[in-house]
Each structure stands twice: as structure tokens, then as C-alpha cells.
Amino acid sequence: MPSPHDRLSARDLVLGYDDETIVDDLSLAIPDDRFTVIIGPNACGKSTLLKALARVLAPRSGEVVLDGKAINSYAPREVAKVLGLLPQSSSAPEDIRVAELVARGRFPHQGFLRNWSPDDERVVAEALAATRTTDLADHRVDQLSGGQRQRVWVAMVLAQQTPLILLDEPTTFLDIAHQIELLELCRSLNREQGRTVVAVLHDLNQACRYADFVVAMRDGRIVAQGAPADVVTEAVVKEVFGLPCRIVDDPESHTPLVIPRMA
16 A cells, blocks of 8 residues: 555556546555556556556546645646656657757746756756767757657656656667667666656566566556566466466576566
């Protein structure tokens, strides 16, 4: 059950769209200062849960709590100063340049009396550098490849400089080298900057290698949660994904390595 000390938690959530219920009576505490990964098959409610945690989707019942208060009691700008979200799909205004898009991550920090500052400029430059998109700064977003666009969207989230970062399938469109680069960045944001990171991932082995805490979902409910070695077991993988497998020790990271069994 969520603890009153967790910055972000869900209590008795019921979530859905139109007449369909996707998540039913779900409670979850996001561990502070950790890298959490949510795993599960397609359409199990992972992205729906992340939208609710980010206040993009209003619960039918239950509540999301941020810093001890219902998240819907905050003004949108207040939430945006604390929590950054990379959704599963994003669309940029036509003809916008990369640097301009990333700069939009600074909007929550702007105010009626606060104009663009050298500090804002520095943060945007750091976000571009962290995602290796500095050389794309003057390019139009709509002319980039899918992988380049994904890294630019991540840069915009980084420019918000929020203590909580939620990423919905951030490795989509990225080749394997950039996937690893992005996950290394997430781990660095967590371990070196103390940010709480939550990501939805499909790759179980990447989840095990990089996460401190794993949440396994199926059919809108949490099947297991905890350390990767406690969650990614042969029994849980079979229950959640219907996949017979062997779990062995990853020789590089010494984390669980999922090997599907031959038919």
C-alpha cells in the first residue's frame, strides 16, 4: 500500500475510456529516488496508469497523490514544475525547430514577471547535450527521423528539470545503441541527480539491467512488484506474458536474463 512518505502514489484507482475499464482498484507507491520500470503485455494498462500518475487521465474513482495532496488539487503549472511526462506519442507544431521545442520545457518556470534567462539557455543546452541532439538544434522537428525526434522529446522533458520523470516507452523508434544510451541517461539522472524516474518498457532484460524497482502488470492489475530478481522470475513471466522461459544470470550486469524456451 502507498505510504504517506511517498511523493507519488496511486490509491484504489479505477481507470478507463468510454465504457471500457482498463485498470481496476489499483494501488501503487512509486519509490522515491529510484528508477522504476513498469512491464507487461500490450493493452494491460501500463500507459493508462502512467497517464493517471501524470494527471493526463482523470480516474473514475480513487486518486493519485502528489506530495501528500490529490494531484488534481494542484494547478497545472505546479504539477509541471514537479513532474515531467514523455507520452507514448507526441506531435510538434509545424515548422518548429528543435531548440524551440526543447525550450518549451522551460515554460512551467516562466511567469508574468520572469523572462527567458541565461539559466534557461544553459538548461536547454544541457538537455540537448545529454540526448546528443545539439547538432540538430536548428533542424525542423518534422524533418527528423523517428529516433531523432524521440531523443528531442526526451530533451524537452529534461529541460523541465523536474524531480519526477515519467517516460512512456521512451526507447520506441531508437536503435539498440540509442536505447542503451537513453537508459544509461535515465540511470544517471536517478543516481547522480537524485531524480525519481518511472518508465514503461517492453524489453524485460533492459528492465532488469537498469531498474531498481519493477512493477509487472496484466489485465489492469499488478501481478508483482519489487526488485528485478524478485519480480522477473520464470513463474511471473509465464503468468504475465504467457511465455515459458529460463532465467539465468546476466554475465555483464548479474541481473536476471530472460531466455525464451524453444517451442
